[in-house]
Amino acid sequence: MEQEIIPAEPVLQGDGPEARRRLLELRARAREAGLWGLGFPESVGGPGLPLADYLLIAEQEGRSEFGPSVLGGETVVDVRMLLAHGGPRLLDAYLQPLVDGELSVSFGMTEPGRPGSQPQAVSTHAAREGDGWSVIGRKWFISNAGFADCTVTMARTESGLSALLIPTSTPGYRKVRSLKVYGRDTGQWEIELDHVHVPGHLLLGREGDGLAVAGERMTLGRTLRSMHWLGAAQRAFDLMCRRLREREVHGGLLSERQLMREHVFLSYSAISAARELSLRAAGVLDRGLDGRVEVAAAKVAASRTASDVADRAVQVFGAEGLSDDQPLSAMARRLRTTRILDGPDEVHITSAAGRLLQTFATATTFDFTRSGTDRDHTLEATAP
Numbered sequence: 001m002e003q004e005i006i007p008a009e010p011v012l013q014g015d016g017p018e019a020r021r022r023l024l025e026l027r028a029r030a031r032e033a034g035l036w037g038l039g040f041p042e043s044v045g046g047p048g049l050p051l052a053d054y055l056l057i058a059e060q061e062g063r064s065e066f067g068p069s070v071l072g073g074e075t076v077v078d079v080r081m082l083l084a085h086g087g088p089r090l091l092d093a094y095l096q097p098l099v100d101g102e103l104s105v106s107f108g109m110t111e112p113g114r115p116g117s118q119p120q121a122v123s124t125h126a127a128r129e130g131d132g133w134s135v136i137g138r139k140w141f142i143s144n145a146g147f148a149d150c151t152v153t154m155a156r157t158e159s160g161l162s163a164l165l166i167p168t169s170t171p172g173y174r175k176v177r178s179l180k181v182y183g184r185d186t187g188q189w190e191i192e193l194d195h196v197h198v199p200g201h202l203l204l205g206r207e208g209d210g211l212a213v214a215g216e217r218m219t220l221g222r223t224l225r226s227m228h229w230l231g232a233a234q235r236a237f238d239l240m241c242r243r244l245r246e247r248e249v250h251g252g253l254l255s256e257r258q259l260m261r262e263h264v265f266l267s268y269s270a271i272s273a274a275r276e277l278s279l280r281a282a283g284v285l286d287r288g289l290d291g292r293v294e295v296a297a298a299k300v301a302a303s304r305t306a307s308d309v310a311d312r313a314v315q316v317f318g319a320e321g322l323s324d325d326q327p328l329s330a331m332a333r334r335l336r337t338t339r340i341l342d343g344p345d346e347v348h349i350t351s352a353a354g355r356l357l358q359t360f361a362t363a364t365t366f367d368f369t370r371s372g373t374d375r376d377h378t379l380e381a382t383a384p
């Protein structure tokens with residue numbers, strides 16, 4: 001992270017050809033160094049670490065927003081989704097290139113004009129055509145769609161929402177525009193699907209299982225990303241504390257000021273608490289239990305913590321913190337988006353609180369020593 005990825009950040013920004021070239025170069029170096037895909041399961045040649053152990057690596061990968069992409073932390077979610085829900089022909093064509101870091105997958109659920117926090121509102125339509133479907137629709141805020149080779153697309157088929165793996169080279173797949181976030185290109189795209197033919201073998205899971213496939217993907221994704229964000233929070237914390245010990249104002253070090261010390265204390269306690277929530281969520285998922293409450297608590301804590309810590313660090317650095325001379329400004333902007341992506345805070349809070357209250361239908365006290373409830377092993381919709 002410190003030697004290779006953080007120094008390359010200025011080149012890796014955006015999704016132009018230079019950024020892409022550097023990313024692939026760094027991925028190759030990561031593979032050579034044995035650092036690629038440390039979250040992959042054994043069945044595809046990965047170390048097969050339990051999620052709770054891998055999260056400690058993910059935390060370090062998250063120190064740079066590009067760490068998960070260079071080291072395969074982003075790909076973990078796609079590899080597991082394909083393994084769990086891809087049929088033999090799909091796996092034959094896509095699994096190995098994905099595992100090798102040669103194939104990038106984006107995820108297309110959110111649509112313009114529709115509430116993304118309600119997946120059931122998806123209007124993209126897939127009509128039967130031959131052995132597959134013809135897909136019509138529009139998606140937006142599709143991360144990495146600028147260079148992705150495939151988009152896992154949520155579309156409405158006869159039996160409900162289905163997840164289709166659509167190669168971006170298919171006729172009718174069009175990148176409409178890049179959407180700037182806080183005025184910057186951060187790799188978010190609007191795409192149009194105009195009678196895109198998707199053969200039957202590119203269906204993930206069964207027809208109508210889309211919400212379950214997406215929910216499973218998002219549960220793992222949120223847990224991993226929570227730790228990535230906390231890695232970024234720790235980088236901001238380090239920068240803030242180093243600056244406090246160096247900067248002199250009004251004849252004394254900033255680190256001696258009580259109000260500055262509060263930034264340190266609040267950041268330390270929030271990062272520590274959010275880390276524990278993420279590790280707890282991972283433990284629940286590792287045991288095959290239903291971790292929806294734990295994952296929601298981890299996601300909300302991690303996103304709020306990371307956003308708050310970056311904001312405090314910007315404050316400590318003064319005007320320089322707002323400039324691009326420091327990484328903090330870009331970090332603060334990016335971490336603010338985490339309170340909306342992967343489901344806005346409010347959705348997680350509402351659904352987790354509902355589940356917690358439900359336990360009081362049969363109990364008069366909540367047992368904090370227990371986590372996770374027995375999971376129904378049939379596929380069920382876990383999207384919030």
Ligand SMILES: Cc1cc2nc3c(=O)[nH]c(=O)nc-3n(C[C@H](O)[C@H](O)[C@H](O)COP(=O)(O)OP(=O)(O)OC[C@H]3O[C@@H](n4cnc5c(N)ncnc54)[C@H](O)[C@@H]3O)c2cc1C
Pocket residue numbers: 106107108109110114115116117118140141142143144181188337340341342343344346347350
């Ligand atoms: C940087 C970034 C990357 C993204 N990447 C992807 C991607 O790769 N693929 C993809 O499909 N989507 C992606 N998204 C979209 C993201 O998933 C949606 O923005 C998110 O689900 C919220 O949907 P929405 O923006 O339509 O907001 P809406 O659903 O319209 O909600 C707006 C606001 O209403 C409030 N709200 C919503 N529901 C409730 C509730 N139940 N109770 C109380 N308040 C509520 C919240 O404050 C919320 O922010 C990305 C978004 C961002 C910002």
